[in-house]
Amino acid sequence: MPTTSMKNNIAHRFEQLDKGIADHVFAFAPQEVGHVTSVATGIVKVSGLGGVGFEELLKFSEDLYGIAYNLDEEEIGVILLGEDTLLNAGDEVQRTGRVMDIPVGDHLIGRVIDPMGMPIDGKGAIPISKRLPIERPAPAIMDRMAVNAALQTGIKVVDALIPIGRGQRELIVGDRQTGKTQIAIDTILNQRGKDVLCVYCAIGQRASAVAKVIANLEEKGAMEYTVIMVAEGNSTAGLKYIAPYAATSIAEHFMEEGRNVLIVYDDLTHHARAYRELSLLLRRPPGREAFPGDIFYIHSRLLERATHLSDNLKGGSLTALPIIETEAQNISAYIPTNLISITDGQIYLSPKLFEAGILPAVDVGKSVSRVGSNAQLPAYKSIVKLKLQYAQFEELESFSRFGTRLDENTKKIIDHGERIRSCLKQNELHPLTVSQQIVVLLALTNGLFDDVAIDKVREAEAGILKSMDQFPSELLKRLFADQQLDSADHDLILKTAGDLLASFKEKVESDQTPK
Known part of the structure; x- marks a missing residue:
């Protein structure tokens, strides 16, 4: 009957044996050499590497490597990581003992x-x-x-x-x-x-x-x-x-x-x-x-x-x-x-x-x-109606194309939707900050752009963006906070944006006055 110390000794010997085998494989696996049997566009077939592992990195030359991908009984399908122009059947292939890394x-x-x-x-x-x-x-x-x-x-x-x-x-x-x-x-x-x-x-x-x-x-x-x-x-x-x-x-x-x-x-x-x-x-x-x-x-x-x-x-x-x-x-x-x-x-x-x-x-x-x-960000909760308004507009717009007579309420929804579409346009390479987005979209959702001519909406938006310094800095910082806008901040943004758009609207009307 083996004692506890004998069992521990046997376990230790098996552990050392496993370690020795692992060290032996690690030491000799990279020396294993195979040969290219065929070359195609982007892939090669290799023979003679019986111990290769799946996705192991193989070396063809100093500048050319491949990944072992198909492990068949007779040969290995290798994905080349470079050009195959200088590779020929019979060329040597070496194992690296590691996978592709970066x-x-x-x-x-x-x-x-x-x-x-x-x-x-x-x-x-x-x-x-x-x-x-x-x-x-x-x-x-x-x-x-x-x-x-x-x-x-x-x-x-x-x-x-x-x-x-x-x-x-x-x-x-x-x-x-x-x-x-x-x-x-x-x-x-x-x-x-x-x-x-x-x-x-x-x-x-x-x-x-x-x-x-x-x-x-x-x-x-x-x-x-x-x-x-x-x-x-x-x-x-x-x-x-x-x-x-x-x-x-x-x-x-x-x-x-x-x-x-x-x-x-x-x-x-x-x-x-x-x-x-x-x-x-x-x-x-x-x-x-x-x-x-x-x-x-x-x-x-x-x-x-x-x-x-x-x-x-x-x-x-x-x-x-x-x-x-x-x-x-x-x-x-x-x-x-x-x-x-x-x-x-x-x-x-x-x-x-x-x-x-x-x-x-x-x-x-x-x-x-x-x-x-x-x-x-919670500040975007104040414009939650925007997606619904835009969806209503797109639905009604498809009907209006048939020349159907529209009531006043439907016309307002379509006019508002057209301004949403125009305001959602944005030039490339010009991302907007959170505060710029919230101010413009809050004014848009509450209909402040509805009295601006459709071809002047982008101009009116640009006017608001250029005048962001008229909004209190503390208010703009609160737009990044973890709390939704309170009614006071909401009203202040709409009042300031409304004043900016009102002055723009007056300018538009004066420009359109017949001389």
Whole structure:
């Protein structure tokens, strides 16, 4: 009968044996060498690496790596992370014993990098103090907190009607050339001075479009708190595939330090197409629209990493703004419906509104935030009627096009709605502060713009914005507080805005007086 000391000794010996085996594997696994059997666009087949693990990083040369993805009995399907022009059948392949990782840290702020973490902005090397795997488990449910703090975009129609919270995942969806990227860029610009770091991940975009984004961010001083990751349209499918995961690891590092982070994926349509290309080349079975069956999973495991961490984990947040492109306004296509079901709401951009010059072209009826007013400053409660008024206008507007005779009340609703639509227009690269938004929208909701000519509404709004110094500074500060506006503040804002609009109205009437 073995004694307790004998049992402990045997357990200790097995523990040492396991450790020795692990050390042995770690020491010799990187020396395992295989050979390329075939090369295709973006992928290669490799043989001779019997001990390789799933998603292990493989080395072909000093500048070329790949990820082991298909682990078949005879050979391995590898996703290349670079050009295959100099790769030939018979070339050697080495195991690295690690998965793909990315450098993280404050040194990346203000820089433009590729999905491998290499700088592409011509500003020299980036000091590396820490690296994180690009694929990481999403935080557990018990490590998360409710989304209850606002992430201000600076865009009136979004902050007032489709609020976004810190830790939320809000999809930006619409046809090409409808201003999707501009919504994200304006949101990044509005984070200046708000202690929010930003990560912009360009996937499959034209080099000229990315250069324009970088120029706008530099001009407005946003690069001081922004990291840009670029996988251009001419990059390999492998780099496009890993780009959003690598960018998310960079953002997660900041979040785990207790900071608030905003990440933009522009766009996941190109990401899905890159993954489809790789899957078809790797002979994986195609499904709906030729996408592989796990396309939903690759996006869900990406977006689940966006969250608001609990106070025990320093309370940081990661807010995700994925962008997706539709074709002919078809939001019921495979990829859009997948992402709509994963995210916490969507901002839908209408090509009809865009063509009509209503910018940003946000379709309020098809847009929704499932977090809603829980992630909105209390001051916005004073304009809660705005969405209902706008919905009534859109419903009645469709009837008025048939030439139906309208009563006076219906005409008032339509006239008021036209002013709401005009006032919700906003120039790009000009985000508005909370106080500016509340003052204008409160005046709008209470009908102060109704006596202003429709073609002068934007001018009248600009007049109010230029005269913000006429509002008491203490009142403007209270708009950021955790309490709703009291009746005195409400009346003071309306009185001051009314005086400004009255003087503008007199000017308009005098301009229209026949001479």
